Amino acid sequence: xxxxxxxxxxxxxxxxxxxxxxxxxxxxxxxxxxxxxxxxxxxxxxxxxxxxxxxxxxxxxxxxxxxxxxxxxxxxxxxxxxxxxxxxxxxx
Amino acid sequence: xxxxxxxxxxxxxxxxxxxxxxxxxxxxxxxxxxxxxxxxxxxxxxxxxxxxxxxxxxxxxxxxxxxxxxxxxxxxxxxxxxxxxxxxxxxx
DNA sequence: CTGTATCCGGTTTGATACTG
DNA sequence: CAGTATCAAACCGGATACAG
Numbered sequence: 001x002x003x004x005x006x007x008x009x010x011x012x013x014x015x016x017x018x019x020x021x022x023x024x025x026x027x028x029x030x031x032x033x034x035x036x037x038x039x040x041x042x043x044x045x046x047x048x049x050x051x052x053x054x055x056x057x058x059x060x061x062x063x064x065x066x067x068x069x070x071x072x073x074x075x076x077x078x079x080x081x082x083x084x085x086x087x088x089x090x091x092x
Numbered sequence: 093x094x095x096x097x098x099x100x101x102x103x104x105x106x107x108x109x110x111x112x113x114x115x116x117x118x119x120x121x122x123x124x125x126x127x128x129x130x131x132x133x134x135x136x137x138x139x140x141x142x143x144x145x146x147x148x149x150x151x152x153x154x155x156x157x158x159x160x161x162x163x164x165x166x167x168x169x170x171x172x173x174x175x176x177x178x179x180x181x182x183x184x
Numbered sequence: 185c186t187g188t189a190t191c192c193g194g195t196t197t198g199a200t201a202c203t204g
Numbered sequence: 205c206a207g208t209a210t211c212a213a214a215c216c217g218g219a220t221a222c223a224g
Contacts, residue, residue, distance in 0.1 A: 013206055024198055039177025050205040060170045067166045070159040078152040085131025105186055116218055121187060142185040
């Protein structure tokens with residue numbers, strides 16, 4: 001998730017692309033636009049050459065990240081049980 | 093979300109169908125299977141006629157529900173700002 | 185009532201090519 | 205480097221029909 005990748009940091013487009021592994025150029029752009037539109041991330045363009053565009057989470061964005069972290073905690077806590085349940089289900 | 097609908101209760105298939113408004117028969121079945129497979133919900137079949145199947149959240153499921161509640165809280169807290177940001181973005 | 189199987193149109197996505 | 209446009213392929217969800 002882009003929100004997790006950003007965290008408290010400020011990252012460039014290509015840095016995010018590397019960070020969020022597996023995401024396509026197109027999806028990254030699309031999601032960043034969405035975050036920007038909803039005021040969750042801020043986009044800062046440096047008018048240099050080559051272009052440099054940086055993204056940072058806003059206050060709402062960081063708050064959302066906190067709740068997402070809750071999900072991550074849940075995963076760490078229960079992922080083992082989930083895999084076990086999955087095996088039980090798939091077998092018998 | 094089914095998880096929210098279930099909450100602390102035990103509900104029948106058709107009760108869930110009514111509770112989670114707009115969900116199709118197919119999606120409900122599919123999601124319930126997923127929850128069951130991952131050990132997030134428990135499925136109890138009463139071998140009567142007509143059939144009676146009840147669903148309850150397991151401990152991991154209830155824990156997940158707690159984090160989902162976190163998301164809901166976030167939404168209540170920030171939805172106003174999001175809409176405002178959206179308007180600003182769409183305008184200028 | 186609960187559940188599975190099939191079909192089918194709309195959406196989404198990655199690949200690719202192109203611009204400033 | 206960052207971003208847009210386009211197009212075919214894959215995916216998904218709803219509707220429907222049918223079964224236990």
